[in-house]
Amino acid sequence: AQSVTQLGSHVSVSEGALVLLRCNYSSSVPPYLFWYVQYPNQGLQLLLKYTTGATLVKGINGFEAEFKKSETSFHLTKPSAHMSDAAEYFCAVSGRGNKLVFGAGTILRVKS
C-alpha cells in the first residue's frame, strides 16, 4: 500500500525566495513519485517525476526534487519564487500501476 504526507497545507514565500514543499511517502514497493501543480479550476499538470536512476530530478518552470530513500522523502524546491508559481501542489506516489495516491496538497502563496 502507498500513502503520501505533505507537510504544511499552506506555504507563503516572498517573490524571489526559495520555495520548499515537503513530501514524505510510504510504499511497500519501489515507488514512482510525482509532483503535480493545479491552478484554480484546472486539471493537474505534471511538474516532475522520479521513476528510477538519478535521484535529483529536474522539472518544468525551474522546479526540482530529490528522492531520498533513507528519509522516504521527495521534497520539491525552486531557488527563486515567481508570482506565477502561486497554485496548489500535489505530491503523488504510484506502485508501478496506474493508480496514483495523492497527498492532501500544499497551497503556495507568493508575496510581492
Add this chain to the structure above:
Amino acid sequence: KAGVTQTPRYLIKTRGQQVTLSCSPISGHRSVSWYQQTPGQGLQFLFEYFSETQRNKGNFPGRFSGRQFSNSRSEMNVSTLELGDSALYLCASSWVRGPKNTEAFFGQGTRLTVV
C-alpha cells in the same frame, strides 16, 4: 497532439438524479483513470480502465460506475446523486499500464454540483 478532453466542464444536478461524465484520452493512450477531488477528502482514485476492462477500483459505493469503449474513450456514471458527490471529477490517461507507465496526463475536469 490534443490533450485529455473531459465533457462537460460544468454540470448542475439535483439530488436523486444520475449523471454521466465523458473522457477522451490522448490519441494512442489505452488507460483511463478517474479521480474525485473534494475540499474535504482531496484527490481520491475512483477506477481505472484498460482495454475496455476495469483493472482497479477505489473505495467508492456501487453508485459510481464506469466503462471504456473500443476507442479508449471512457464514461463514468453516478446514480442517485447525493450532495456529497459534488466535486471536481478528473480523468487521466496513460499510454500503457504497469511498470512501463511513468506518466499520467490529466484533463481539466468536470465540476459537478449537486443541489
